[in-house]
Each structure stands twice: as C-alpha cells, then as structure tokens.
Amino acid sequence: MKTRAALFHAVGEPLEVAEIDLEEPRADEVLVRMVAVGICGTDLHQVKGEFQRPTPMVLGHEGAGVVEAVGDAVTRVRPGDEVVLSWAPSCGECAGCRRGRPATCRVLNAAIPNGTLPDGTTRMTWRGETVYRGTATGCLTERIVVSEQVALPLGEGVPLDQAALLGCAVLTGVGAVLSAARVAAGSSVLVIGAGGVGQFVVQGARIAGATTIVVSDPVEARLDAARRAGATHLATPDELRDVIRAEFPDGTDYGFDAVGDPATTATALRFTRDGGTTVIVGLPAQGLRLDLDPFELIRKEKLLTGTLYGSQDPALALPAMLEHVRLGRLDLASSLGPSFSLDDVNEAVDASLAGEAGRVLVLP
Structure with a gap:
C-alpha cells in the first residue's frame, strides 16, 4: 500500500x-x-x-x-x-x-x-x-x-493528541520517578531540564507526594510550564547553585537529569544530598562519556542510576497512567x-x- x-x-x-x-x-x-x-x-x-x-x-x-x-x-x-x-x-x-x-x-x-x-x-x-x-x-x-x-x-x-504523549514522554518521565527512583512522599526533588520529559518528571514527583520540587532550565517558558506542573522552586542554570545553597544546603533527596548531557548529570549528582539518589533520564548524544569522582559515590554514599522508558513494562504502565489521568492526578x-x-x-x-x-x- x-x-x-x-x-x-x-x-x-x-x-x-x-x-x-x-x-x-x-x-x-x-x-x-x-x-x-x-x-x-x-x-x-x-x-x-x-x-x-x-x-x-x-x-x-x-x-x-x-x-x-x-x-x-x-x-x-x-x-x-x-x-x-x-x-x-x-x-x-x-x-x-x-x-x-x-x-x-x-x-x-x-x-x-x-x-x-x-x-x-x-x-x-x-x-x-x-x-x-x-x-x-x-x-x-x-x-x-x-x-x-x-x-x-x-x-x-x-483525546488522541494528548494520548500521543503517553507513548514516550509520560511513561519515561513519570516512570522515572515512580518506578526507577521510587520517590518517597515528603521528599525533595531536583529536576534538571523542563522539556517534554522533564515536565512529566515534575508531575511524577507531585504524584509521588514530594514536598519540594526544584526545576532548572534555561528557557523561561519551560520554567513557567514546570511551575504549572507542580514545581515549587524555579531556577535558570546560573541561578541553581544559589537556590540550592539557600533552600537545600544539604542537597535534595533525589536528582533527575532529564537532559542527559554529562554536564547536567554532574549537576544533578552534585546537588543530590549524601545518601540520595540521582537518576539519568535523558539520552546523551552518541559517544559522550561521564567523568565521575568515585568519592561522590563512595564517601557520600550517593546512588547514581539510569532509567530507560520509565523502568517498567509499557503494557502494564499505560493502564496505570490512564488511571492517574482519570483521577485528575496526571495532566x-x-x-x-x-x-x-x-x-x-x-x-x-x-x-x-x-x-x-x-x-x-x-x-x-
């Protein structure tokens, strides 16, 4: 045909x-x-x-x-x-x-x-x-x-235009929070990158019951969208260090890199508290490598992990996401x-x- x-x-x-x-x-x-x-x-x-x-x-x-x-x-x-x-x-x-x-x-x-x-x-x-x-x-x-x-x-x-997002961005972003990191209620979350997937990381954190959600992105319109999705603190990359120092001097409980660049991964890991969890959600360009200080993981006992497609079976995850939509928890x-x-x-x-x-x- x-x-x-x-x-x-x-x-x-x-x-x-x-x-x-x-x-x-x-x-x-x-x-x-x-x-x-x-x-x-x-x-x-x-x-x-x-x-x-x-x-x-x-x-x-x-x-x-x-x-x-x-x-x-x-x-x-x-x-x-x-x-x-x-x-x-x-x-x-x-x-x-x-x-x-x-x-x-x-x-x-x-x-x-x-x-x-x-x-x-x-x-x-x-x-x-x-x-x-x-x-x-x-x-x-x-x-x-x-x-x-x-x-x-x-x-x-x-509607099918909204449903299209369920095929990747929603399952990836919300799944990173609920399935990969298993964010605990009452915790603090940092999200680097507020594009399509990052905004659903924010929504996932809100669904999980995170008390504070810090979002960093260089695009003002994306920060505005993150606020509507549930972010409690917003910062450009240049402002992020000051925001973290003022509001979360020990770092956040969880850090999510929704960009996938080695630099943004390093930032998310840096501002995750000792004993906290950092999750790489975004895909890096082919061939890039991450330069790590092992003491960041050993002495500070941080956990660095990655997630692909929300770390779940999409055939099982989709009905759960649709239930969140039906109950008004997922927009x-x-x-x-x-x-x-x-x-x-x-x-x-x-x-x-x-x-x-x-x-x-x-x-x-």
Whole structure:
C-alpha cells in the first residue's frame, strides 16, 4: 500500500514528505492510521547528527492513532480501536524481557541502531530503496504497520493528541520517578531540564507526594510550564547553585537529569544530598562519556542510576497512567505545545529545536 511519510535524509537537509510503499500487516500485526506524533529528543539527536543511523529514515516513535486493519492472529485490538504506540515490544525470551523490562530487550536494542523492526526488516521502501525506522517504530507517517504488542489499547476519554504523549514522554518521565527512583512522599526533588520529559518528571514527583520540587532550565517558558506542573522552586542554570545553597544546603533527596548531557548529570549528582539518589533520564548524544569522582559515590554514599522508558513494562504502565489521568492526578493537556501538519513537519522540528515549552506535535 501507499502512504505519505516524512523522510530524514541527512543532517542539515529538511525532512522530505514523500509517498512510500508500506507492506500489508502480517498475521500478528496491525495497520494504524496515525493521528498525532510527538517530536521527541531522540528524534532531535538524529536531526542534529548526534546519533548515527541509516537513511532514509522515518523518524517518530511517540504517537497515537486508530487501528484500520489487523492480522488474522491479532486478539488485543480490532479495527476502530484507538491505540498508543509503544516502541518497546517484548521478545519474551531475553533477560530484560523476562524481568518485565522490554525497553532493555537485546533484540530491540540491536534493531534500533540499524533502523529496523526487531525482526530485522523495515517493511517500507521508497523508489525501490529501503526506508528505515526511527527507534524501531517510524511513525511520522500517515499509516504504519506494527506488531500487535506495539499498539496498546487506549480506551475512551483521552483525546488522541494528548494520548500521543503517553507513548514516550509520560511513561519515561513519570516512570522515572515512580518506578526507577521510587520517590518517597515528603521528599525533595531536583529536576534538571523542563522539556517534554522533564515536565512529566515534575508531575511524577507531585504524584509521588514530594514536598519540594526544584526545576532548572534555561528557557523561561519551560520554567513557567514546570511551575504549572507542580514545581515549587524555579531556577535558570546560573541561578541553581544559589537556590540550592539557600533552600537545600544539604542537597535534595533525589536528582533527575532529564537532559542527559554529562554536564547536567554532574549537576544533578552534585546537588543530590549524601545518601540520595540521582537518576539519568535523558539520552546523551552518541559517544559522550561521564567523568565521575568515585568519592561522590563512595564517601557520600550517593546512588547514581539510569532509567530507560520509565523502568517498567509499557503494557502494564499505560493502564496505570490512564488511571492517574482519570483521577485528575496526571495532566496531559498542559504539556501540549503547537501542532503542525505532516507537510509542515520541518516547522515542527524547528519549533522543538528552539526550545518550545510544550510537546510539539505533528498531525499526519
């Protein structure tokens, strides 16, 4: 079948909206008409050349849509169902999948840098040439074929533009707090970076019952958004040291780096109190290394850890997030930024690169 998609060719070149060929769904696959796709930091790494992946590639892995067709063996969804895409299906066999952490799946993580689905195929072509998939998904397209495990049922009550955020930013940010760090009620939290994921780290901290939530970001609009999400203290990077010294001289109980740069990780670790926990949430550019003083971990007994996709099984985490939405504890609408058509995908990318406070969406 034919579908229109945004193709990334090379750094410095605009994405090209073109008609590509998409194979029909197999027995265990579904065809989804995409309604909303979020521009994630992972996509921006590719655009900036900080990740090396094969091209041409359809970026996008955070999205929601409507099932149009299903294979004969599909049982979880049917045509007409609204779904959220999860980029981490489980192979069911490797150590990561057996312990309920499919984002760490060896098969999946071998496929992602190669731009393929977990089975090694892409099922997309353009002018006879293979089209690769960003983060084993590639949903900046009008229609997409994915395995049944990728299309998670949404149910009713959540608009699809808001639901798109559940596919990555929400599960990553809220999960980092509730599952990876297990933030205790009454604690203090520092969040470095108030982009799409960072704002949901803030919401996760609020849901967990953190008493104080300090947020640092260089963009004023993002700080304003963090305040609305539940932050109690705001600071630019230049102001952060003074804020911590004045309000939290011993440091915060938890530190979250929602940026992923070695410098921001070092800042989060520095301002975490002795015996506290620092979590790396954001993805760094490919090849960067973290320079650590081991005494920061030994003498001060700090815990430094990382989290991928919220350290949980998305198929189990999504219903929990939807319950938070239903009860009014999790606000999706406030984190939405501007929306663009597929034809205006490059404007969407530019808005994200410029530091737009809300999650930028493409509506194919």
